[in-house]
Amino acid sequence: MKKIIPAVMAVLVGGAASAQSTPDMGKLLATGGVSQVEGAGGGGITPWALISGYGTRDSWGANAHYTYINTQDYKLGSYGVAIGIADRLELSFANQEFKGSLAPLDKLNIKQDIVGLKYKVLGDAVYEQDVWVPQVAIGIMYKKNKGVRGLEALGVTNVKQLGAKNDSGYDYYVSATKLYLEQSLLLNATLRATRANQMGLLGFGGDRNDSTRLMPEFSAAYLINRQLALGAEYRRKPHNLGVDDEKAYYDAFLAWFPTKNFSVTAAYANLGDITVFNPKKQKGLYLSVQAGF
Amino acid sequence: MKKFITRVGCSLLFVSSLAMAQTPYTDDATYQGLGGKEGIKKIVDTFVTLVLADPRIKDNFTDFDIPQINARLQEQFCEFAGGPCKYTGKYRDKTMDGVGTVRDMKTVHQDLKITNAMFNALTEDLQIAMEQHKVPSSVALKLVAKLAPMQRDIVTK
Numbered sequence: 001m002k003k004i005i006p007a008v009m010a011v012l013v014g015g016a017a018s019a020q021s022t023p024d025m026g027k028l029l030a031t032g033g034v035s036q037v038e039g040a041g042g043g044g045i046t047p048w049a050l051i052s053g054y055g056t057r058d059s060w061g062a063n064a065h066y067t068y069i070n071t072q073d074y075k076l077g078s079y080g081v082a083i084g085i086a087d088r089l090e091l092s093f094a095n096q097e098f099k100g101s102l103a104p105l106d107k108l109n110i111k112q113d114i115v116g117l118k119y120k121v122l123g124d125a126v127y128e129q130d131v132w133v134p135q136v137a138i139g140i141m142y143k144k145n146k147g148v149r150g151l152e153a154l155g156v157t158n159v160k161q162l163g164a165k166n167d168s169g170y171d172y173y174v175s176a177t178k179l180y181l182e183q184s185l186l187l188n189a190t191l192r193a194t195r196a197n198q199m200g201l202l203g204f205g206g207d208r209n210d211s212t213r214l215m216p217e218f219s220a221a222y223l224i225n226r227q228l229a230l231g232a233e234y235r236r237k238p239h240n241l242g243v244d245d246e247k248a249y250y251d252a253f254l255a256w257f258p259t260k261n262f263s264v265t266a267a268y269a270n271l272g273d274i275t276v277f278n279p280k281k282q283k284g285l286y287l288s289v290q291a292g293f
Numbered sequence: 294m295k296k297f298i299t300r301v302g303c304s305l306l307f308v309s310s311l312a313m314a315q316t317p318y319t320d321d322a323t324y325q326g327l328g329g330k331e332g333i334k335k336i337v338d339t340f341v342t343l344v345l346a347d348p349r350i351k352d353n354f355t356d357f358d359i360p361q362i363n364a365r366l367q368e369q370f371c372e373f374a375g376g377p378c379k380y381t382g383k384y385r386d387k388t389m390d391g392v393g394t395v396r397d398m399k400t401v402h403q404d405l406k407i408t409n410a411m412f413n414a415l416t417e418d419l420q421i422a423m424e425q426h427k428v429p430s431s432v433a434l435k436l437v438a439k440l441a442p443m444q445r446d447i448v449t450k
Binding site for chain 2: 024025026027028029056057058059087124126127128129130180181182184223224225226
């Protein structure tokens with residue numbers, strides 16, 4: 001795996017050199033996807049094989065996003081930027097902030113930084129309508145948990161005190177995405193190798209399990225028209241911590257692309273249980289805006 | 294691992310090269326959805342007008358016989374959509390008259406240095422033309438599904 005980073009960097013430099021310097025906004029509307037909650041191009045909770053932004057293989061594109069999820073007892077905000085180079089490589093940065101709103105976690109505040117790199121390996125989700133081969137990409141996310149605030153009274157300032165083995169970690173994933181234009185359908189399947197608890201907000205590894213596990217994620221979207229997509233997603237997660245009865249994430253979303261510069265995604269998200277202190281399915285509204293070129 | 298990826302990649306490319314030719318729909322639902330011959334003519338007229346006004350791509354068409362392109366597009370959309378038409382696929386080049394003039398999809402485009410951005414701009418203009426003529430999105434995408442693989446022949450840059 002360590003060899004991948006220099007190889008990807010070489011492609012990045014090569015790709016940047018061959019790509020034109022001005023963004024061409026050349027991809028078809030919506031084919032860059034939106035920004036998923038960890039900053040990568042994808043759906044709402046799952047990274048897709050599509051490269052973020054509207055730059056074609058001769059160019060590049062970039063965007064910024066802000067996402068807000070509000071459940072009964074928690075709020076999760078995420079902002080970040082993503083750059084797509086030559087429709088081949090994607091670099092993303094995101095910051096997540098997770099807050100509690102119900103005692104004893106009402107002062108809870110956990111922040112996390114995520115750096116993501118995605119590389120398109122083969123296929124084209126849009127053009128190759130006459131073959132079954134999907135667009136396939138591999139990706140890596142480095143996550144650094146910035147510590148726990150608001151639980152000082154309990155003496156907790158780091159996720160390791162909640163049972164996590166580490167406060168930083170890597171997720172590795174492979175995604176396959178295909179547009180079935182005849183059916184007005186987009187399908188995505190992602191397999192992620194991860195030790196992250198609640199995406200890393202509660203650290204990595206834990207008292208129940210510390211090994212990396214493979215977790216499947218799925219998305220399906222129906223293209224209502226050129227500007228609207230209606231879909232649903234599922235993301236399975238490991239259950240590593242005794243203090244967190246972690247469950248899968250689900251969402252149902254509507255994404256609106258009025259122009260290539262702006263999109264809005266509204267969803268209803270079910271994040272499952274988050275910690276044993278609030279033993280209740282966390283559900284609520286998910287709202288995300290993306291602006292870019 | 295690297296070798297494995299290369300191998301898988303190669304065999305996938307091989308498989309995809311076997312499936313190149315796009316076959317028209319066997320039923321005429323898409324053809325009817327586009328409004329039959331009449332509807333397709335209106336769509337192509339609007340499409341060509343949009344393309345010739347589109348700063349991203351209009352310069353590519355300066356040396357071309359537009360009425361001939363219009364007629365070929367109607368034939369092609371009609372055939373792909375499952376309509377009672379035969380797309381000949383041959384374009385008579387007006388600047389080369391008398392010197393073995395008939396060219397196919399690939400050779401017509403090979404010197405034009407068309408980029409993915411241009412191909413997509415054209416696709417977008419077609420989608421807008423279909424929207425203007427109230428073609429349902431699901432029908433419009435069925436036509437686009439047949440045209441999208443032509444990217445391999447058309448995009449030469």
